[in-house]
Structures are given as C-alpha cells and as structure tokens.
Amino acid sequence: MAIRFLNTYTRALEEFQPLDAAGKQVKIYTCGPTVYNYAHIGNFRAYLFEDLLQRHLEARGYEVNRVMNLTDVDDKTIRGCRAAGIPLTQFTQKFKDAFFEDLKALRIKPATTYPSATDPVYIARMIAMITQLIDNGYAYQAEDKSIYFRLNKFADYGKLAHLNLEELRPTGRIANDEYEKESVGDFALWKAWDEADGDVKWPSPWGQGRPGWHIECSAMSTALLGDEIDIHCGGVDNIFPHHEAEIAQAECCTGHKFVRTWLHCAHLMVEGQKMSKSAGNFFTLRDLLDKGWTGREIRYVLFSVNYRLPLNFTFESLAAARSALGRIDAWVERLAKESAGAPQASAHPLGEAASRFAEALDDDLNISGALGVLFETIRETNRTFDKGELTPADAKAILAAWEKINTVLQFQKDEAAAVPQDVQALVDARAAARAAKNWALSDELRAKIDAAGWFVKDSKDGQTVTRK
RNA sequence: GGCGGGAUAGCCAAGUGGUAAGGCAGAGGUCUGCAAAACCUCUAUUCACGGGUUCGAUUCCCGUUCCCGCCUCCA
Numbered sequence: 001m002a003i004r005f006l007n008t009y010t011r012a013l014e015e016f017q018p019l020d021a022a023g024k025q026v027k028i029y030t031c032g033p034t035v036y037n038y039a040h041i042g043n044f045r046a047y048l049f050e051d052l053l054q055r056h057l058e059a060r061g062y063e064v065n066r067v068m069n070l071t072d073v074d075d076k077t078i079r080g081c082r083a084a085g086i087p088l089t090q091f092t093q094k095f096k097d098a099f100f101e102d103l104k105a106l107r108i109k110p111a112t113t114y115p116s117a118t119d120p121v122y123i124a125r126m127i128a129m130i131t132q133l134i135d136n137g138y139a140y141q142a143e144d145k146s147i148y149f150r151l152n153k154f155a156d157y158g159k160l161a162h163l164n165l166e167e168l169r170p171t172g173r174i175a176n177d178e179y180e181k182e183s184v185g186d187f188a189l190w191k192a193w194d195e196a197d198g199d200v201k202w203p204s205p206w207g208q209g210r211p212g213w214h215i216e217c218s219a220m221s222t223a224l225l226g227d228e229i230d231i232h233c234g235g236v237d238n239i240f241p242h243h244e245a246e247i248a249q250a251e252c253c254t255g256h257k258f259v260r261t262w263l264h265c266a267h268l269m270v271e272g273q274k275m276s277k278s279a280g281n282f283f284t285l286r287d288l289l290d291k292g293w294t295g296r297e298i299r300y301v302l303f304s305v306n307y308r309l310p311l312n313f314t315f316e317s318l319a320a321a322r323s324a325l326g327r328i329d330a331w332v333e334r335l336a337k338e339s340a341g342a343p344q345a346s347a348h349p350l351g352e353a354a355s356r357f358a359e360a361l362d363d364d365l366n367i368s369g370a371l372g373v374l375f376e377t378i379r380e381t382n383r384t385f386d387k388g389e390l391t392p393a394d395a396k397a398i399l400a401a402w403e404k405i406n407t408v409l410q411f412q413k414d415e416a417a418a419v420p421q422d423v424q425a426l427v428d429a430r431a432a433a434r435a436a437k438n439w440a441l442s443d444e445l446r447a448k449i450d451a452a453g454w455f456v457k458d459s460k461d462g463q464t465v466t467r468k
Numbered sequence: 469g470g471c472g473g474g475a476u477a478g479c480c481a482a483g484u485g486g487u488a489a490g491g492c493a494g495a496g497g498u499c500u501g502c503a504a505a506a507c508c509u510c511u512a513u514u515c516a517c518g519g520g521u522u523c524g525a526u527u528c529c530c531g532u533u534c535c536c537g538c539c540u541c542c543a
Contacts, residue, residue, distance in 0.1 A: 011472085031543070039543090046543035074541080162471055163539060185540060213541050235543030236473095242541065266473080267537070274536095304491080305481075309474080310536070317480065320492035327491085330506060360482090368482045372490040379490095382507055386498095439501055446503085457505050464505085 003060060003362045005231075006308065008239060008262035009160050013364060018062065018230050019260065025063045027225040028054065029259075030111065031217060031234040031242070032068040035095035036076040038284040039102060041302065041313060042268040042275055046235045048299060049265040049307040049365075051108045053233065055408040056361045067224045068111040069217055070096055072118050073210055078200050088200050089118070102285045105295035106302075107410040113224055117216040125219040126211045127204050129253050130189045138252045142180035145192035145207055151185045154248045160262060161240035187245050188212035214245035218253070221246070227254040236264045265307040271314050288318075297321045300411060304367055324375075329413045331378045334385065335399040342392035350384070351397030353377040354404035361408070374405060419465050423452050427465055430456070434463075 003016040018026045030050045033039050039047075054064045071077075072092040081091035096116075103110065115122055130147055133139035138153050151157055158164065193201045193208040201208040221229060227250070234243065243262065250258040267274075270281040288298055300321035305311045345351065353373055360369035381398055384390045406412045419427070430445035449456050449465070456465050 033543080043543050049543090161538075164470070187540070233543095236537070237542050240538065240540070245541085265543070267543075269536090301480095309481090312480080314479085316492080320480070323493090324491055326505090334506090366482075368480095368490075372482060375490050379508090386507065434501090437501075443502075455504085458500075458503085459505080460499085 003057070004364055005261055005263060006364050008264050009259075011162070014261065016261065019228060024061075025065060026057055026231065027229040028064060028066040028231045028233065029217070029221045029225060029229055030066060030068045030232075031238055032070050032114070033095075033099055034071040034074055034076060035092045035099060036074075036080045037095060038098055038286055040275065040282060040284050041270075041288065041298065042235075044102070044106060044108075044285060044298075045268045045302045045311060046233070046265050047103070047108055048106065048302045049263075050233050051106075052303060052307070052361075052365055052367065052408065053231070053263065054109055055410075056358070056365065059358055059404070059408050060362075064112075065225065066111040067113045067115065067220060069220050070099075070114055070116045071213065071216065072096070072116045073200060074213055078197055081200075082196075082198050092118075098286075105285060105289065106299050107295065115220045115224065117211065117220075122216065122219050122223065123202055123211065125223050126215045127190075129215065129219055129249065131205060132253050133189065133249065136252065138248075139189055140182065141206055142182075144180045146180075146188050146209070147190035147206055147212075148181050148186040149189055149245065149248060151183055151187075151248070154252060156251070157185075157244055157248050158240075160244050160247060163240060185241075187214060187241060189215050189249070214242055215249055217242075217246045218249040218258075221258075222250060222254065228257055229259055231261045231263060232259040233263045233265070236266055239264055263307075266310045268302075269310055269312045272312055275313075283313075293318050293322075296325060296411065296414070300325055303409070304371060306367060307365060325411060325413075327378065328374075328411055331381060332399070332402055332412070335381070335395050335402065338385065338390065339392050339395035339399050342396040344393060345397035345400055346391060346393035348390075348394040348397045350377055350381055350394070351401050353398070354401040357401075357405050357408075374409075377401070417467050419454065420452075423449060423454050423465065426452070427456065427463055431463060434458075 004013050005016055006012070007014050018024070020026070028050075030047075033043055050066070050068075054066055057064050070092075073088065077088060077092055081088045084091055100110075117123075130139060133149065134141075134147065137150070139147050139149050141147050189212045190204060190206055191209050191212055192206070193210070197210065200210060202210060221232070232243070232246075239262075247258050269275065270283065273279055273281060275282050285295075285298065289295065297318055298321075301313060301317045302311065304321075356373045357370045360366045360373055363369070377398070381390070384394075426445050426449050430442055430449070433439075433441040433445060446456055454465050454467055456463050458464075
C-alpha cells in the first residue's frame, strides 16, 4: 500500500510520490534549532517526528536526503553572545555541540547535512537571492536601509496557512517602528546593521547587515536539495509566517513550485499547560536526564503520539514509557534466548508483525496503530510460548520482525554494561549460598550487590544482574 | 472577527456504517525460600450533548456546548 500524508498546503490526505523519476530518492528539508540555548523537549518533539518520517521512508526502501539548518545568527543569538561577552561563533558553537549530543541521546538519526546560516557559502547565496528578488521587483530597500519582501507582488502568500491577508486582525505584535515598509506585512530579507548588533555584520550591496531569518531556509534548501523538494517539515508555529515567507522567496527566485508536501507537527503541552518558563514547566532534554529519565524513555513519550495531535507531556507518561519499554525488553530477551541455536527462521504468522507495523505507519505515520500491532504481537508471542507452541525457529522469525520494527522505533535496550569483577564475585558467592539453601547469606549478598549499584533477580535459570 | 484542530474508560490513545485496538494504572491468578521481575486473565452496553439519514452511527449530515492552536520572525 502506498504511503499517505496529510499535506498542510492542500489539507488533504495525499499519496506520496517522490519527485525522483526512479522513485527512490526523497528530498526533505527540516527547520532546525536556533542555537542560542539548549533545545527543549517541545523542539525535540518536532525532531522526533522528523526522525520517524525519515526512518519509515527508509524502511520502505527510499533513500532520504535530509537537510536541517542551524540558525546561528538572529536577535537571540546576538543578544546571547553580547551578554556573554564572547564572539557569536563561540557562543553558538557551544549550543550546536549540545544539540548534537541531545540528538544522540534521543537516538535521532542525523540528517545528511546541517548547514549553518553564517556559513559564507550561504551568506553569499542569500545575498544573491535577495539581489535577484530586488532586480525582479519582489523586494526593495526601505528608509532604514533594510531590504524587505514586497508582499503584494506575490499573490500566493497566505495559501499555506489558509489565511486571507485582507482579513488579518492586528494583534499588536507588529513593531510600530517599521513604518518605513510599504506594507505592514512585508518581511525583512536583509537587516541593516544597528548598534545592538555589535560586531555581527556582513558586507552586502546594501551596506553592512545580516540576513533576515526566512531567507536562510530558502537559500539552503535550494542550494542543497534543488529548486523543488519532496517534503518540508516543521512545527505548526512555523506555518505562518516562516514557511509562507520561504515559499514566497524561493518561488519568486526559481519561478516554480518550492515544496510538494508540507508536514507540520502540533505543539507539546506539559502537564496540560503550554510550556513556559514562567509556569515552571519548561524542560530541556538535559533537565529530564538530570532527573534520571533516559533518552530512550523520553524518546518513547515524544514518539508515541501522532504528530498532528497536541502531545501532553507528563511525568506520568514518562513512568508509563518506562513500564512499556520494560515489557518490550523482556519480550526481546525471551525471543533471543528461545531462538538461540535455531538455524533459520520459520514462516510463523507472528513474524508478519513487521509488515503490519509498516502498513500502519503508511497511513500518515499512524504510530498508535503501529504500536498496537507491536504490543498485540508481544502478548500473542507470550501466550503461544506459555502453551509451548513456539519453536526456536518461530522465535527467530519474530525476533527478525522486531529488529525490522526497531530500525524505525529505536526502542531496543542498550547493551547491558559488563558486570564488574567484584560484583560478579558476590553474585557467584550468592549462587553457592543459594545452592546450599543458605537464605540468610543469600539475602545478605543481595544487599551488598544492591549497595554496589546492581540489581539481582532470581529465576529458575539462576540470577540475572542488571545495573540499577 | 477570520482560519484550523479536537472532545473515546482513572490517565494516554487507535479505529470503523454492523456493534469499541493498544499502552499505563488497578484487580485477580501463575511462578517464587523471601523479594523483585516476568507472564496470563479481567476492567467502556459505550465513544461531549440534541436532532436527522439508515435495517443499523461512536463512525455520515445539521445544530449546540466546551477545549486548544494560528492570525507577521515561538518546533
């Protein structure tokens, strides 16, 4: 069955068909972080949705070429570096490094390219695009020396957000000092330098300044992926005006359609409320790791709700994730153990879990349906095992299905850390004590193992030791 | 005011014109020296409310209520 996506532009569920004539390559542009701070879990919700998208497309045999930009110059980064009294690049580098560490913790597959807005190659391209827009009448220089996009020249502006610009209600968020612009909605392509920018500036045909925010995405997307791409993603808050602006800039430069499919993920709420620093419910990934939650658990929570629905992040949901992952771990362990020694997999029906899982995701990344398939498979596997009706070859088939599913989910438990020698000695001593039915000594040794930071549990096959 | 998205068990959340997936929590059981873990079973006569279409609606249509988002640089 074909993959279907709900395209923000058309608001319709559309069958996915890549631009690539061979039907193989898929070009995706994903709006990345502004590196002025540690990214918060709302940001990562978006990046995890994009990870799911990429991994599922790859599981379906596509080759994904994904670009994610790093916005390393804007009001916030400039403010931050000046407050810290260090150069902009030094300031942003710290948060770029942190961002990549966080991606790793969440098991997000790296994009193909992470271009930075301040890369001279892209600054030059942005200037070239702006020049072209001016030459063709789509942009102009205002009294403040900044360059603005002339919105009334682009009739399609507002189509992505489905906004009728004539009916827009003033919200007071438009700065009053922008009277130099021809029309209030005109957005900046190039910002003329002012004192607050310090030494952050680049030369341009219009004087010293820096690029506006929107132009970087148009420049990097067309530079790295070509004039037209398959999919462009971001959070819903990017729809207007950011993505509208990207469309305007790109299409007025290239003369044709910029993006085929627009996908946007809904916002994250925390404990039922909008996440905000003032409400005290603002969390970076690091905050949660410091509280003892793992990247895998956070991944589960942020991953397991359909991207188009608002996700209510709670500590209860983290605890639920921990339990659910434990259930998966136990199942995988059981499969590994039972399948050991089987020369090859059988054609057991439960081995079809992987294809049923993928079919669920084909439907606009229906992760809930896909996880339903997984957990049904887990219960059915255990039930059949308990009845003694599963052979090692069957277990191998189911394990193979899990491995395929896990290429998308990335929920597999980390390799168990090796048990240190001193702990192992305690475990061995305890095994001897248990063989002698010396329960007092057994319990004493369990307490020592516990004190050393390890957890021991008993089963009929002996002890299992895991890190606490 | 405009545009859009929602309302399914204690919480999270699929889904379908034919009578409610799944996860967590909870209860019971199996196992166990104890503990823990694990596994199994059970848990919505009902899908915000009122009409309508239909043999039949949670699912389609109309209306109502409530919630949320966006409306010019927040993923």
